[in-house]
Amino acid sequence: MRSDRELYADWSQGNKAAGAELFDRHFPAVYRFFRNKVGDDFEDLVQQTFTALLESKDRFRQDSSFRTFVFAIANNILRAYFRERRRDRLEFTDITAHDLHPGPSTIVARAREQQxxxxxxxxxxxxxxxxxxxxxxESLTARAVGExxxxxxxxxxxxxRRGKELLRRHITELETNPKVLESTLGGLDRWVKSIHEGIE
Known part of the structure; x- marks a missing residue:
């Protein structure tokens, strides 16, 4: 199987088949990245990410992971998306996906714990x-996430660590069923990991 770097180099030179293969390879992860954050606009942001990927070939460092590069672009697209919708100063430390899209998530989870x-x-x-x-x-290391x-x-x-603390707090506020609450908090890592399997 050809590497991401090889496909990206060929795509950058106009090889559409290489671009299609890269798209198929990384689409599920990019789709998951936006699905629970931006409401119905996620498909447009996925497309923007791959367009920006093609336009950013000169910024790709050969010593870095291509997958990390893809997510870095997706993260920048996400930030730009929220800036357009918040005229005041945007701080990712304060704003939440629920702030801008207050309705329920469009992700359909199989278990109550997942939802x-x-x-x-x-x-x-x-x-x-x-x-x-x-x-x-995405099973990325802390170092890769940092990049x-x-x-x-x-x-x-x-x-x-802080994110998990906040997650536990909101789970406790949202759930009134003691059994579901105990199951969710008791197997937090397992339940969080299981969600991505059902994102379609």
Missing amino acids: LLVEALRRIPLEHQVILELFYW IIGESEYTVRNRL
């Missing part, structure tokens, strides 16, 4: 939501 987590994720600051989803859903968001591995680990 509860999806809604709780939308209520924590975007900087924490992005980190948690990249870490759990994507432009922060140190130490900072990412601190935000992971």
